[in-house]
Amino acid sequence: MAFIQAVLDGLMIGGVYAVISIGLTLVFGVMGIVNFAQAEFLTLGMFVAYFAWKFLGLDPLIGSFLSFVVIFGLGVVVQMTLIQRVLNAPPVAQIFVTVGLLIVIENLTLIVFGSDFHSVTTSYQTSTLRIGPLFIGIPYLAAFLMALLSAAALWLFTNKTWYGRAMRATAQDPMAANLMGINADRMRQIAFGLGVGMTAFGGAVILPYFTVHPTVGHQFVVLMFTVVVLGGLGSVAGAVVGGFAVGVIQSVSTLFFPIQLQNLVLFIVFLTVLAVRPTGLIGAAR
Template sequence: MDQVAVTAFFQTLVQGLLTGGLYALIGTGLSLIFGVMKIINFAHGDFLAIGMFITLALFKAFNLDPYLSLLVAAPIGFSLGYVIQRFVLARLGDRLGEGSLLATLGLGLIISNTLLLGFGAQPQSINVPYAINTFKFAGVQVSVSLLIAGLGTVLAISALNLVLYRTELGRAIRATAQNPLGAELQGVKTSNIQAIVFGVGVSFAAIAGVLLMPLLYTFPTVGENYVTKAFIVTVLGGLGNLPGAIAGGLVLGVIESLGAFYVSNNYRDAYGLIAFLLVLLLRPEGLFGKTVKRV
């Protein structure tokens, strides 16, 4: 391989890893919710859209830098998720497994239609001076916005890991995920933990929306594409497996990036779906999940 081809390969690889980091951030929220509550949140992509539209609204109203919108979008996402779990999902009781599918699908429709009424159907974007800037290192050029998004992803996931493995709240979350009844017997209020976890999952989706906004345009149903990617990430990594979700996001980003560069950009989304189907066929528990033997 000549020098140009090598540089092109590494540039494509770096862009794939940074994009995959964003996928990992989206998938981590979904995987965390499934790992603790054993439900799939079909409105996850719509919560991401909320983060994007919060960023858009603050930029238009106050010319606020999109990354500063994190200070607003993350708390709103957490509060929204907490309230939804306490006053909607918690009321399903024993029907949570099946009822959550319909409930989250309904929530997604409500959110997307509310955004449609409030912002219209036309795609919208924001223009910031650094959006067209690039960072160059060892011949590899990367968009500044994509690099910031990658760094934001690392910080968010690192903070989550610190909470999960270095705090009492984290121990309560892990106990609730492993054995809810045992956690209750040890004094853990699992209903509150579940609400916190759902809030964190939604806030991660909102954070991802903020980080994506300088890179893309948004519209009310933008979340549909990203909830699909979140499902692919969680399946690649193994449902409920947080390290697996991170790895799955990186794998998906690299597959899409290399496929788009070496095959065709027109089928970018298809490459991830092909990987998704292959994993389902060959390793249903996910690339990083554990096989459970039935006796």
């Protein structure tokens, strides 16, 4: 029964891992750029939800939508002013720009918000749902359901709307997309905004059981890259599968090893999978 409980706990957190990682793989899939500042947008999303709770009285689950909108807009501006300029530059220039963006955002948040840890208080914060001998924390369940909702909304957008199809066309062949009347630059702006907005949304929904501070992104950045590479860099479906896999591996490993070795087990599995399938679980070779 302990194993089933561990798997259930892993699935709950894995759903959130998937959502915060979808944004990273979406940006890479459309623009071919690995955004090393992705986790900093998660931090900003958490701060937006925190201040929406503090000053507007919005529950973080509701504030997550505000986080998405605010960070989406910020992402569009960043893409237009910074990322667009290095799209055709050597990869090393792209890395420097996104790493520099990481440093700027982190230090700005330290200057503006200070180094204190902040948390919210909700009515369901310590509530649990019992299913027979199994227990699910309500905050974890709520975050998981919100993550599934956002992932489903993204799938509908990319597969059922004109903008979504245009964005996928831009990812496949920007020149052909331009010839078909699609504004490839606009699609890249939307893709980057969606990418960082989804990550901010995922950060906001975990606020009921997580504290926010300017360096909170450090706790997620390695996991995000692990998820997208394990699932297949550039594959949204791969990010979902990778997120659930990482969550379950982390949770189950604590049954057999000290929690300090949680990530060690994860990376052993990670390296083993890549040794067998270098393109990831779902990614395809180019």
